Amino acid sequence: MNDTLAGWLQILLLVLALALTFRPLGDHIARVLTGTRHTKTERLVYRAAGVHGDIDQTWPVYLRGVLAFSLVSTLFLYGFLRVQNLLPLSLGRGAVTPDLSFNTAASFVTNTNWQSYAGESTMGHLVQMAGLAVQNFVSAAVGISVLAALLRGFTRQSTGRVGNFWVDLTRIVVRLLLPLSFVFAIVLVASGVIQNFHGFHDVTTLAGGHQSIPGGPVASQEAIKELGTNGGGFYNANSAHPFENPTALTNLIEIYLLLVIAVCLPRTFGVLVGDRRQGYAVIAVMALLWAASVALVTANELHSVSSTAGHAAGGMAEGKEQRFGIWSSALFAVSTTLTSCGAVNSAHDSYTPGGGGMTIFNMMLGEIAPGGTGSGLYGILILAVVAVFVAGLMVGRTPEYLGKKLRGREMKFASLYLLTTPLTVLVGAGLTMAFPGPRAAMLNTGPHGFSEVLYAFASAANNNGSAFAGLSADTVWYNTALGLVMLIGRFLPMVFVLALAGSLAGQQPVPVTAGTLPTHRPQFVGLLTGVILIVVGLTYFPALALGPLAEGLH
Amino acid sequence: MRTIHSPLLRQHLAALRLLLVLTVLTGIAYPLAVTGIAETVFPHRANGSPLPAHGTPVASRLIGQSFNLPKQHPADPHEALRPDPRWFQPRPSAADAGKGAGPYDPTASHASNLGPNDAGLTRTVRARRLAVAAFDHVPPASVPVDAVTASGSGLDPDISPAYAYEQAGRVAGARGLAPAAVRGLVAGHVQGRFLGFLGQERVNVVELNHALARRP
Known part of the structure; x- marks a missing residue:
């Protein structure tokens, strides 16, 4: 079988698997978010935590829950990393430095999983599984919780209540993330991903040299790393490492896992708002952007477009594993940058200017196609609100979306949401380039060096976490700046989403009339796609022109 | 309370x-x-797919290894490593902690992260092509892409079947074996795509060299 046919079949299998999951998982999540009964386990959790499961919260109370939980998580993880040397299973690793601990804590709590460290030489097993991996679960659950509140904003009327954060968080962990992770962790071990508590194991190699082979509870962490769109690798090489991703099958499973929740949430959305077609319209936009991106990155890599090193080598294999090749690497790269996952199975830094530039552009879209767990859907719904508003301006009537009026108050929250991330990306990257010290951290020179910095800030602000890894980011400047950018890029938008949720929940629904813009037709799919591309394109074009575009045209 | x-x-x-x-x-x-x-x-x-499955492991099937000649001055971290002609050679690797242990160091998984137009990378790739061609006695144009590029992890255990067949003649000569026998060994180690269409064809260098070492 030739490469092209095999590549297409791989994409087809992935799409088929996602399509088959779409209804059952989307419906399951809808039940999790609306069910009125608490399971026995959940009641035990509520009692141990001392929270009441039956109180419906207003949006400020819900928000305070989100922020309190995230603050406590950040401090707890920071402390955990600082005292690692005193803990069991630390493999002799020292305490993590203050700036790196702050960066890592901010990174894992915000679902970013940017890593300024190399796992195999910095983190012991206990910190990995009971510190970092726990945040893989709960940060993903926080994202879905905030989405749940927004969806209730659309479905409820004349109430200030948007749900109970503690219940949402607990249920998503217990009924969704934990069971799925468990099943797929076992599948991954069966395919060769390691799962043990050994340290390094010394062997005398075939040629008579020495090699230290690492151990670790990798599979359990790998499953939730992808499922929760976290992306923080157990090892430095992330999903390029043979112990994290040993075969082309585990590779496809990992791509499936990092997409599956975000892809199924539009179904949940359709079910909850009582019109499944609304969900189909949203997933159509996501699928369009994803498919276009897969095509562009794969084509650039296959033809070594604008790459002298690629032409000298006879192909874009630098930074890619032999068992994956271009098709499986490009598919992973696109999926991981369009979700907020950020796991990588190849070195994005060594991609063609077009392919690597596309991964940056993917993140700049705001992680919406399909985006992170929860955050992807609330991100695209904000853009849908803007699209409806733009259409309303064209015909001169008060815009409505899903029976709710979009007035000045709603549009202010939506606009603030959309401004936050670009502002942090561009100010962060701009400041960094202004100082000689941070500039020196670039491995590559010229436009490609700037792309490394732009990638870092786009990745942090959009809570992606992947990198053009040539950048030496373990410095006080980058650890602090990127840590702050991740926190702002995660929590400020959440404030606006919850405020919008409260505002929508308080409204009476408006009846649908002949003048209402239908938001489930291909026409709206086109409008929303256009709004997304124009908003992002205009915002980031100057920065992209200095980086990947300049390099590609050179 | x-x-x-x-x-x-x-x-x-x-x-x-x-x-x-x-x-x-x-x-x-x-x-x-x-x-x-x-x-x-x-x-x-x-536990990491140890090779051999029973007895003292010499490798993990999943983690690549270096197959170099012993260093002449083991204490000198700057001594250039020379590939051993008796073994099939893996891809170039950036997993080198710089402590003299050489590449394929699992304590330092790493890609080169060099950009697509990096002048140094382009020079390195050209130099590798000439070196591999001379080492394997083949024309430079026929050296496959995986022989001149470093992988994403620096621990890639696999090479392309093309690169494995290219090396068969040199390995046979260095070991005094019949070239056909070595090519047969390579053929037995070619792994197709998973399910026929996932990933790429490959030869696991660690398994191939392990089988080579066990030949009488």
Whole structure:
């Protein structure tokens, strides 16, 4: 079988698997978010935590829950990393430095999983599984919780209540993330991903040299790393490492896992708002952007477009594993940058200017196609609100979306949401380039060096976490700046989403009339796609022109 | 118990307690349960697919190794490593901690991260092509792409079948074996795409060299 046919079949299998999951998982999540009964386990959790499961919260109370939980998580993880040397299973690793601990804590709590460290030489097993991996679960659950509140904003009327954060968080962990992770962790071990508590194991190699082979509870962490769109690798090489991703099958499973929740949430959305077609319209936009991106990155890599090193080598294999090749690497790269996952199975830094530039552009879209767990859907719904508003301006009537009026108050929250991330990306990257010290951290020179910095800030602000890894980011400047950018890029938008949720929940629904813009037709799919591309394109074009575009045209 | 009146403090205490409960559940119970099942049902794979499966392991099937000649001055970290013609050679690797242990160091998984138009990378690729061509006695144009590029992990155990066949003649000559026998050994180690269409064809260098070493 030739490469092209095999590549297409791989994409087809992935799409088929996602399509088959779409209804059952989307419906399951809808039940999790609306069910009125608490399971026995959940009641035990509520009692141990001392929270009441039956109180419906207003949006400020819900928000305070989100922020309190995230603050406590950040401090707890920071402390955990600082005292690692005193803990069991630390493999002799020292305490993590203050700036790196702050960066890592901010990174894992915000679902970013940017890593300024190399796992195999910095983190012991206990910190990995009971510190970092726990945040893989709960940060993903926080994202879905905030989405749940927004969806209730659309479905409820004349109430200030948007749900109970503690219940949402607990249920998503217990009924969704934990069971799925468990099943797929076992599948991954069966395919060769390691799962043990050994340290390094010394062997005398075939040629008579020495090699230290690492151990670790990798599979359990790998499953939730992808499922929760976290992306923080157990090892430095992330999903390029043979112990994290040993075969082309585990590779496809990992791509499936990092997409599956975000892809199924539009179904949940359709079910909850009582019109499944609304969900189909949203997933159509996501699928369009994803498919276009897969095509562009794969084509650039296959033809070594604008790459002298690629032409000298006879192909874009630098930074890619032999068992994956271009098709499986490009598919992973696109999926991981369009979700907020950020796991990588190849070195994005060594991609063609077009392919690597596309991964940056993917993140700049705001992680919406399909985006992170929860955050992807609330991100695209904000853009849908803007699209409806733009259409309303064209015909001169008060815009409505899903029976709710979009007035000045709603549009202010939506606009603030959309401004936050670009502002942090561009100010962060701009400041960094202004100082000689941070500039020196670039491995590559010229436009490609700037792309490394732009990638870092786009990745942090959009809570992606992947990198053009040539950048030496373990410095006080980058650890602090990127840590702050991740926190702002995660929590400020959440404030606006919850405020919008409260505002929508308080409204009476408006009846649908002949003048209402239908938001489930291909026409709206086109409008929303256009709004997304124009908003992002205009915002980031100057920065992209200095980086990947300049390099590609050179 | 004394009642806490500040709602803000109460909320943070609830958050802390919930975090601790969820840590026990997802950070302790979950990985232990997965490990328990993994060690019972798939002990070989859970422990890194050691080679050979029984006895003293010399490798993991999944982690590539270097196959170089012994260094002339073992203490000198700057001595250039020379490939051993008796072994099939893996891809170039950037997993080098710089401590003299050489590449394919699993304590330092790494890609080169050099850009697509990096002048140094382009020069390195050209130099590798000439070096491999001279080493394997083939024309430079026929050296396959995986022979001149470093992988994403620096621990890639695989090479393309083309690169393996290219090396067969040189390995046979260095070991005094019949070239046809070595090519036959390579043919037996070519792994097709998974399910016929996932990933790429490959030859696992560690397994191939292990089989080579066990030949009488």
